[in-house]
Structure formats: structure tokens, C-alpha cells
Amino acid sequence: MSLKVQPMGDYQTNCYIITVEGKDFIIDPGVDATRWVLQNVNNPVAILNTHGHFDHVWSNKELSDKLGLKIYTPKDDNFMLEKDPYGFGMTPSCADILVEPDEEFDFDGVKVKFHYFPGHTPGCSAIEIDKHLFSGDFIFRNSIGRTDFPFSSPEKMKQSIDKILKWEKDIRIYPGHGSATTLNSERDSLINWKNYL
Template identity: 65%
Template sequence: MNIKVKPMGDYQTNCYIVTVDGKDFIIDPGIDATEWVVNNVTNPVAILNTHGHFDHVWSNAELQNKLNIPLYTPKDDIMLLSSSSWMSDLPPSYADIEVEPNQEFDFDGVKVKFRHFPGHTPGCSTIEIGDAMFSGDFIFEKSIGRTDFPYSSPKEMRESLEKFKQIPYDKTIYPGHGGTTTIREEQQYSDYWIGNI
């Protein structure tokens, strides 16, 4: 597996290109991500959203059209693809696949698992491919996603962190902002966040 990353836009939102067995998966194409993505893929097969906030989905539609590939978005965040309370000029996009909570997909032998961790947004999910977890805005290095936004839920975030604590394996975490960490590392801080949300 090969992973390319580039922070996009004012919020430095990480856009990832994950290549497995010659297939390119584009995760969270944010603001002005299109040119970088197009220049760094050879066999793109899907666009994957961890959640629906504008800085993670801005280039969805442009890449759908340019690359002629499907968009996978957690179903509970579909409403965020066409309107943003922060960015009225968000280019609307439309999911080809509305991902059910904890749904897994098989792309000719490459397994892609969405794991539902609501709280930051209703559909907020991590995406697991091989030994990597792309955590969007759920978990960061020594931090978690904010719960004071429209559609956020502190209660659901606490429940999600309880679920996260129970993951029995370790993987490298590639978050939506900032640098990498691991599941085991961030599980150490789960109780702190549960008690302080």
C-alpha cells in the first residue's frame, strides 16, 4: 500500500491518495484538491468521504466528473454535501453510494471498511484499508473532533469514544488534519476525552 497526502486549503485538510494493488482511492478531496489528485493517480477507482464537512468534500464533484468514478459518502452526512452553514459557495456534490453505518466494500479484492463514529457529524466515519485507518475529524493526534458545530453531538461522541476504546487491534491513524498516530496511542486518551466533552 502506498499513501500520498497533501494538506488542502486554509484549514490544511489532509487529502489522501491510497494505492493498493494498482487501484487509487481518493479520501477527502478538499479545497483545490483536483489538480494534485489528477496529477497523482494512474488508476482511480473511487472517492471516499469520512464525513460531509466542506473542507473534506469541496472537490468531490469536480473529481467525479474529471475521473468518472463513484463517490462514497456516509448516508447520515449526505445533507452536508449540498449546503454548508460556513461556506455558501460550496460546490454541491451527490453521492453515488450512500454508505450505511459500518459498511464494508470489496473492490476486486481490496477491502474498504467504513466504521461509524458519530459525534463530530451524524455520519462521521473512519475508513480502514489494510493496516491504515483514515480517521477524518473523529480522532487526531492527542485530540478529537469538535462537538460544538451544527449537527454535532457530545453524547454521540462519548459513545463513539467508548466504541473506539474497544478496538482490539492496532493500525496507523491518518487523520483529517495534522500528523499520523496509532489506534493504541489514542486509546490511552479516550477516557480523558469522554470525561471532558
């Protein structure tokens, strides 16, 4: 696997291009991501959204149109793509594939799983590809996604933290903002945040 990352927009939202077996997966194409993505893909196969917040999906439609790609989005967050509920002037997009909780896809031998971790948003998910986890705004280094936004839920975030803490494996985590970390490195932080909520 090879990985490219570029922070996008005022919120420095990480857009990732993950290449596995010659296939490029674009995760969370945020504000003005199109140019960078076009310069860095050779064989793009899908656009994957961890959740529906504007800073993660801003360039969905433009990239989908230019590259002829399907958009995969957690089904409970699709309304954010279509209606721009925060009113930032985002070009609406619509998921081609509405992802069910914990659904897994097979792209000619490359497995992509959307682990369902609601709380930050109703459909918030972390995407696992080739034993790497792209956590969107669920987990950051020493932190978690905010739960005081419209459509957020502190109670669901607690349940999501409990869910990932049950994982016995360690895994490399690439968040939607900031630098990479690992699950084992974040276990104490996650427990503290759960107790704080």
C-alpha cells in the first residue's frame, strides 16, 4: 500500500489517496481537493466519505464528474451531501452507494470496510483498507470528534468508543485532521474522553 495525504481548506482536512494493488481510493475530498487529486492518481476507482461534513465532501461532485467515479457515503449522512445543512455554499453531491453500518466492499480483491462509529455525525464511519484505518472525525491523536454539532450525539460517541476499545488488534490510524497515530496509543485517551462525555 502507498499513501498520499494533503490537508485541504481552512480546517486543514486530510484528503487521502490510498493505492493498493494499483487501485487508487480517494478518501474525503475536501475544499479545493480536485486539482491535487487529479495530479496524484493513476487508476482511481472510488471516492470514499468517512462522514458527511462539508469539509470532507466538498469536492465530491467535481471529482466524481471528472473521473467518472462512484461516491460511497454512510447512508445516515447522505442528507448532508445533498442539502448543505450548514449553509457554506458547498456544491451538493449524492452518494451512488449508500453504505450500511459495518458494510464491506470488495474491489477486485481489495477489501474496503466501513466501520460504523456514530456520534460525531449519525453515520460517522472509519474506513479500513489493507490493515490501515482512516478515522475521519471519530478519532484524532489524543482526541475525538466533537459531539456538540447539530446531528451529533454524545451517547452514541460513548458507544462507538466502547466498540473500538473492544478491538484486540492494534491498527494504524489516519485521522481527518492532524497526524497519524495507532489504536494502542489512543486507548487511554479514548477512555478519558468517554468518561468526560
